[in-house]
Amino acid sequence: MSQKSFCTFIAKTTRDKIENALLPFLSQTVEHDQVIDLQDIFSRLSFDMSCILSFGTDPGSLSMDLPVVPFARAVDDTSAALFSRLSSPAALWKLLKLLGIGQEKNLAKARVVGDRFIIEAIEKRKQEMNEGKHICPDMLSSYLSDEDVPNSNEFLRDNLDSFLTAGRDTTSSGLCWFFWALSQNKQTEEKILSELRSARHTITPKGLITFDPEELDNLVYFKAAFMESLRLFPPIPHNWKAVLKHDLLPCGFRVTPEMNIIVSIYAMGTMQKIWGEDCLEYKPERWISEKGTLRHEPSYKFMAFNTGPRTCLGKNMALTQMKMIAATMVYNFCFEVVEGHVVEPALSITLKMKNGLRVRIRKRTSI
Numbered sequence: 296m297s298q299k300s301f302c303t304f305i306a307k308t309t310r311d312k313i314e315n316a317l318l319p320f321l322s323q324t325v326e327h328d329q330v331i332d333l334q335d336i337f338s339r340l341s342f343d344m345s346c347i348l349s350f351g352t353d354p355g356s357l358s359m360d361l362p363v364v365p366f367a368r369a370v371d372d373t374s375a376a377l378f379s380r381l382s383s384p385a386a387l388w389k390l391l392k393l394l395g396i397g398q399e400k401n402l403a404k405a406r407v408v409g410d411r412f413i414i415e416a417i418e419k420r421k422q423e424m425n426e427g428k429h430i431c432p433d434m435l436s437s438y439l440s441d442e443d444v445p446n447s448n449e450f451l452r453d454n455l456d457s458f459l460t461a462g463r464d465t466t467s468s469g470l471c472w473f474f475w476a477l478s479q480n481k482q483t484e485e486k487i488l489s490e491l492r493s494a495r496h497t498i499t500p501k502g503l504i505t506f507d508p509e510e511l512d513n514l515v516y517f518k519a520a521f522m523e524s525l526r527l528f529p530p531i532p533h534n535w536k537a538v539l540k541h542d543l544l545p546c547g548f549r550v551t552p553e554m555n556i557i558v559s560i561y562a563m564g565t566m567q568k569i570w571g572e573d574c575l576e577y578k579p580e581r582w583i584s585e586k587g588t589l590r591h592e593p594s595y596k597f598m599a600f601n602t603g604p605r606t607c608l609g610k611n612m613a614l615t616q617m618k619m620i621a622a623t624m625v626y627n628f629c630f631e632v633v634e635g636h637v638v639e640p641a642l643s644i645t646l647k648m649k650n651g652l653r654v655r656i657r658k659r660t661s662i
């Protein structure tokens with residue numbers, strides 16, 4: 296994932312989606328003075344981007360008419376069923392599975408839809424490679440060109456599925472809470488705008504402004520604003536681990552097989568002991584050192600991307616995508632959360648908003 300060709304592909308995919316799907320959709324929304332749910336828009340955008348990066352197929356879920364895409368629905372149903380398995384006694388979901396009812400019924404159906412979609416993409420790609428056609432440098436191509444990677448459809452399907460699941464809801468959650476934080480902290484938005492004004496940009500044929508990753512790399516305050524929203528609203532709020540064998544934790548607690556350990560990344564992000572008295576405030580400045588550079592916080596303190604051997608492999612990819620999307624949106628448009636809209640977390644594996652994020656958009660005129 297850190298190969299140069301893949302990083303270039305990430306930037307190109309994100310730029311294409313911003314220019315050809317996100318900007319036209321937002322411009323249309325402004326024209327019709329519509330209220331939209333930003334959470335839904337980000338979820339569609341990151342789903343399309345994840346599918347292109349995984350196996351080169353764009354399901355087009357972020358189109359003008361916001362279509363229902365069965366594969367996207369299947370991914371949502373799977374996530375809801377897995378959360379329900381995690382949060383109820385094992386005997387209950389096993390019984391539901393046996394009877395083929397409830398969330399387990401949805402899960403079984405979702406699996407058929409999801410497997411079919413991914414397997415079709417794998418078979419198409421294998422055929423294209425056999426025919427010597429030009430192929431895009433996505434995850435699937437990189438697996439198929441590596442002789443050490445098994446190339447059975449099942450192995451590839453499971454890997455691509457985890458790649459897709461790991462990247463989709465996390466990136467969209469990160470973006471959604473970032474925009475919520477900005478809506479509550481207008482000075483931060485102003486400071487980001489002033490930094491963006493100093494960055495080189497590209498003008499699209501429709502006269503809108505976009506940014507490439509290299510142009511955003513030097514913007515310290517912008518990155519600090521993202522880290523701060525990831526601290527307060529980590530897209531994966533809880534990290535679950537199952538105990539394999541008897542052990543003694545450093546704190547003196549004995550764990551036994553079949554116990555679960557849940558680390559609340561969400562709670563850690565707002566602990567006074569860890570972040571100080573102003574731990575509940577959204578304050579990008581805490582990430583900026585006296586020299587004006589981005590302050591490094593150890594991963595066992597800032598755990599949004601996990602720590603240790605299972606650290607997130609997509610951290611750089613996610614930050615690249617989120618910054619490109621947010622910079623373009625903030626520079627070209629103003630967002631206002633609809634009055635009376637209640638923002639609260641939903642019960643799910645990723646930190647979603649229960650009621651979405653309903654906003655009204657205007658074109659930004661004073662830049």
Ligand code: HEM
Nearest residue numbers: 458461462465466469530531599600601605607608609613
């Ligand atoms: C804001 C966005 C993201 C956040 C906050 C995030 C966070 C995390 C966290 C907390 C874990 C540890 C999960 C666990 O062990 O239980 C993880 C693992 C992982 N993430 Fe991310 N992630 C993000 C985006 C992505 C993206 C875009 C990708 C790439 C498609 C990705 C790929 C992975 C993979 C492959 C793992 C498993 C690593 C392993 O177990 O060895 N993530 N991520």
